[in-house]
Amino acid sequence: MLKIKHFIQQSWLLIVSSFFFGLLIAIASAAWSPRIEQNKIDKLNRLTAALLPEAKHFIEIDTEIEIELAKGKRKKIKVYKAVSDADECVGWSFNAAGQGFQDKIELVVAVDKDFQSIAGFDVLASNETPGFGDKIKLPNWRNQFAGAPVEELKLVKTGDVKKIDSEIVAISGATVSSEAVVKIINNSITQIKKQMQEKGLIGNGK
Amino acid sequence: MANDTKVAAGLYKQTLLAGLWRENPVFRLLLGMCPTLAVTAAVKPALTMGLSVIFVLLCSNIVVSLMRNLLKPHLRILMFTLTIATFVTIADLFLKAFTPVMSETLGPYVPLIIVNCIIICRAEACASKNNLIVSIIDALGMGVGFTLTLCVLAGIRELLSTGEIFEVPVMPDAFVPWVAMSMPVGAFITLGLLLGLVNIISKKKRKT
Numbered sequence: 001m002l003k004i005k006h007f008i009q010q011s012w013l014l015i016v017s018s019f020f021f022g023l024l025i026a027i028a029s030a031a032w033s034p035r036i037e038q039n040k041i042d043k044l045n046r047l048t049a050a051l052l053p054e055a056k057h058f059i060e061i062d063t064e065i066e067i068e069l070a071k072g073k074r075k076k077i078k079v080y081k082a083v084s085d086a087d088e089c090v091g092w093s094f095n096a097a098g099q100g101f102q103d104k105i106e107l108v109v110a111v112d113k114d115f116q117s118i119a120g121f122d123v124l125a126s127n128e129t130p131g132f133g134d135k136i137k138l139p140n141w142r143n144q145f146a147g148a149p150v151e152e153l154k155l156v157k158t159g160d161v162k163k164i165d166s167e168i169v170a171i172s173g174a175t176v177s178s179e180a181v182v183k184i185i186n187n188s189i190t191q192i193k194k195q196m197q198e199k200g201l202i203g204n205g206k
Numbered sequence: 207m208a209n210d211t212k213v214a215a216g217l218y219k220q221t222l223l224a225g226l227w228r229e230n231p232v233f234r235l236l237l238g239m240c241p242t243l244a245v246t247a248a249v250k251p252a253l254t255m256g257l258s259v260i261f262v263l264l265c266s267n268i269v270v271s272l273m274r275n276l277l278k279p280h281l282r283i284l285m286f287t288l289t290i291a292t293f294v295t296i297a298d299l300f301l302k303a304f305t306p307v308m309s310e311t312l313g314p315y316v317p318l319i320i321v322n323c324i325i326i327c328r329a330e331a332c333a334s335k336n337n338l339i340v341s342i343i344d345a346l347g348m349g350v351g352f353t354l355t356l357c358v359l360a361g362i363r364e365l366l367s368t369g370e371i372f373e374v375p376v377m378p379d380a381f382v383p384w385v386a387m388s389m390p391v392g393a394f395i396t397l398g399l400l401l402g403l404v405n406i407i408s409k410k411k412r413k414t
Contacts, residue, residue, distance in 0.1 A: 013276050014285060021292035028296045032303035039306040127313060131389055 044095070044108055044124065048080065051110035051120040051146075054090045055082035063199050067191040069098070077192060082110070089113045092202075094192060095124065098184035101176040103127035105136070107184055111150060115193045115202050120146040121185060133177035141178075144168055150189055155182045218343050221332075225347025231324045232355040232397075233404040238324040242356060243393040245315050249372050252360035254308045256353025258297045258316060263325050264345040265293040270333035271341035277334060286329040287320070294319045324352060362396050363387045 048058060058080040065077045075097075082091040093110040105126045110119040121142060128134045135141055140161065145153075147164040155178055159169040170178040196202050231237045238259075245255045266289045270277075277285060298316045301309040309316065319325070328348055333341040361371055367387035369377035386392050 010278055010281065013273065013278070014281060014288070017273075017285070017288060021288060024292055025295050025299075028299050032299050035303040036299070036306075039303070043306065125310075 047108050047122040047124070048082070048093045048110055051108070051122060052082045052091045052093065054084050056085050058082055058093065061201065063196075063201065065094075065192055065195050067188055067195075069187070077188065079192065079196070091119055092196075094188065096184050096188035098180055098187070100126055100180045101128055101133045101174070105177075105180055105184060107181065109185055109189065111189065113202075115150055115189075115196065117150060118145050118148045118185070118189070121181070128174070128177045132171070132174040135171045135174060136177050136181050141171060145185070150193060152190070153182050153186055155179055217340065221340055221343045222347040225344065225349070225351040226354070227351070229348075230351045230355060230404075231327075231348055232352060232359075233401060234408075235324075235327070237327055238322050238352060240318060241315050241322065242359065242397065243390065245312055246356055246360040246363055246393060246396075247367070247388045248364045249357055249360045251308060251311045252356040253353065254301070254305065255312060255315065256349070256356045258294075258301065259319060259322065259324070259352055260346070260349030261297055262290060262293045262319055262322075263328060263349045264342065266290045266325055266329055267333040267341040267345035268338065270329045271336065271338050274334045274336075282330075282334060283326070286326055286334075290325050290329070291320045324348060359393075359396055359400065362400075363392050367392060 045058060049055060061079050061081055063079075065079050066074050067077055068074055077094050077096065079092060079094040081089055082093060084090045091110055091112050092115065093108060095106065095108055097104055097106045099105070103126070105128070106124040107121050108124050109121045111117065112119055123137045126134065126136065128136060144161050144164060145168065148168070149166050151166055153166050153168050155170050155175075156167050157170055157175075159167055161169050168178070168182050193202075225231065227234075229235055232239075232242050241255050241259075245251045266286070269289045270286060273285070294317060297319070298309070301312070301316060328344060332344045336344070365371055365376070366384045368383055369375055369381045384392070387396070
C-alpha cells in the first residue's frame, strides 16, 4: 500500500499530463486528418495523371487484390482504373511498397490497359540517401520504365538509359535503392496481373 | 517599486538579446546542429523548420514554466520530453495538413525536433527555474535566434548552389552554380566559416 502511495506521489503529474497531452494530440489529429488524407489522395491523383496523360479520372476497382510480399506476408493493394473522357479504360494504376535502403519506399505504378507495358512510376514516399538513393525520383531515371514490358525487369550496372527494354540501368552509387524499386515493381506487377486476369478484369493476352 | 520594474525590464531585454547574439543557440552554444546542417539547403525549408522550432520552444517553455514547482527532480527530463513530443507531433500534423510539400522536404527532421537539444536545454536551464514571462521571452529570443541563423546559412547555400534566394533567381546569367553547396559538404563549410566569422566579431567586441 505504501509503495502505491509513493508511486502516485512521484508520478501523478506525469500521468495527468500524459492524459492531457494525449487529448491535445487526439484533437489536433481529428481536426486535421481529413485534410492530410485529402492531400495524399491529391498527390496520388496528380502523380498518376502525369503518368497516364489520357486519363481524366480514376476509379478504385471493387475487386480485392492481394499480393504476397517477402516472408509470406500478404497485403491488400488498391488498384485504380484510369478512364478517359470517352469513358474508355486507358490504363491501370496501383500503389506498391517495399523496403528501400533506409526506409520503406512507396511507389505509384501505372500500366497500360492490357497490362502489357509499364506506363511509368513515381515515388509517393521515400527516405533514400540525398544525392544518391533519392535519384530514384528523377525523371531521367524513371523514364526508362515508361514503355518497358511488364515481364520480369532486370537490373544491370551499365547500359543505355534511353533504351526502353526490360533492362534497367542502376543508379551508380545507389544500387540498393535501384534494386529495391525494380523488386517492388516486379513483385507487385506480375501478381496483380495474374489476379486481374483470373477475375476477368483484363484479357489474358491470348 | 519603480526600481523593481526597471530591473525586470533590463532582465527581459537581456534574456531576449541573449538568444539573438550572446548565447545564440547555433553560433555560441553549438546546439541543434542536426537541423542546422540538414535542412539549410534552401531558405524555405529552413524558415519552416525555424518557425516550427519557435512554436515548440514557446509551448514547451510555457508548460514547463507553469509546472516547474510540481516537477520531481528525477522525473523532470521525462516530463520535458513528453511536453516537447506533444507539441512536435502537433506541429508535424499541422505541416502535413497545410504545407504537404514542405512537410515532405523536411521529412524526418520535423519529428526529430523532439530530440533537438535547444528545446531541452531551454526547458532545463531557463523554464524550470524562471517565471512565465522570462520563459516566454527566452523562448522567443532563442527561437528567433535559431531561425535567423538557419536562414542566414540557408541563404548563403541556396544563393551559391542555385543562384536563387527564396526560389527567386538573383544572380546574373553568367553565374555557375556550385552544386556542392547544396550537399552536406556545403553545410559543413558554410557553418565552419560563419562560426569563425562570429568568433572574430565577438573577440573584437570584447576588446573594445
